[in-house]
């Protein structure tokens with residue numbers, strides 16, 4: 109692509125599309141590369157009930173279709189393509205995509221999101237959204253009076269287990285060691301909750317039953333004795349951490365020790381002038397669609413002002 113873009117957006121979750129809507133309406137003619145999972149993490153959840161404006165909820169994939177429709181309505185050009193290499197050492201920046209297109213751009217908005225870590229079990233993906241989830245806040249509501257298992261021993265696992273007790277009749281916390289990694293206060297909350305039972309030294313080693321199209325049971329394996337057992341279950345929540353999708357920028361952008369891009373406090377600007385980050389790739393704390401959208405908006409407004417600063 110020979111022209112130099114005013115702004116290129118990487119990623120098509122709420123952050124990317126919101127940045128696109130704002131940038132397009134500011135006549136910046138944004139181009140957006142949708143990335144490996146078009147629509148982002150919301151496409152793997154079921155119903156979104158906490159996004160303002162949808163009082164009766166909306167299915168995650170449908171919501172992301174609407175985001176895309178709104179972004180393109182104002183002229184965003186969306187490519188179902190993935191940025192695979194970047195050169196941020198000089199302006200215009202260049203981004204080369206998987207299909208071999210090289211984009212030159214004055215500014216870059218990175219909204220590549222984060223991916224929940226999964227156990228890597230063969231049936232896990234097939235049962236995603238059918239009992240397997242990595243987001244209790246998103247999906248907990250669907251487990252009223254059900255029996256659910258949460259895997260992990262960190263703050264997320266304890267928090268999600270506690271949250272799930274609002275709905276589920278019983279929550280098992282599956283911990284692979286004999287200790288929790290979570291902060292003391294989070295541990296105490298989980299351990300004191302009468303609806304939570306901790307299963308120490310256990311791993312979930314299989315999820316059943318794909319033939320029934322939903323989670324019906326799990327295989328647990330004792331990490332020390334190797335003893336296996338099948339337990340009935342309605343849901344499996346993974347809380348073993350998230351990984352920001354920022355490999356492309358390693359060594360170029362300032363990141364924290366987990367790989368989340370560091371932005372100027374209260375802003376979307378990164379340490380490279382003209383490069384902005386929004387959404388979960390720079391947020392390990394809130395990780396909500398609404399906060400991602402908010403930071404996408406911030407990034408686009410900062411881009412607009414940055415360009416004004418360059419061109420007067």
Ligand code: NDP
Nearest residue numbers: 227259260261262263264265267284285289347348349350
């Ligand atoms: P963490 O990395 O802190 O914890 C991950 C947990 O998952 C660990 O207990 C780990 O076990 C376990 N685990 C990892 N891989 C596997 C596996 N393959 N099978 C079984 N268990 C596994 O991630 P979190 O998402 O909990 O937290 C991320 C950060 O966010 C932390 O800094 C945390 O403090 C923060 N946070 C804070 C909250 C709050 O303050 N309210 C809420 C949520 C998160 P092991 O211990 O054996 O390694």
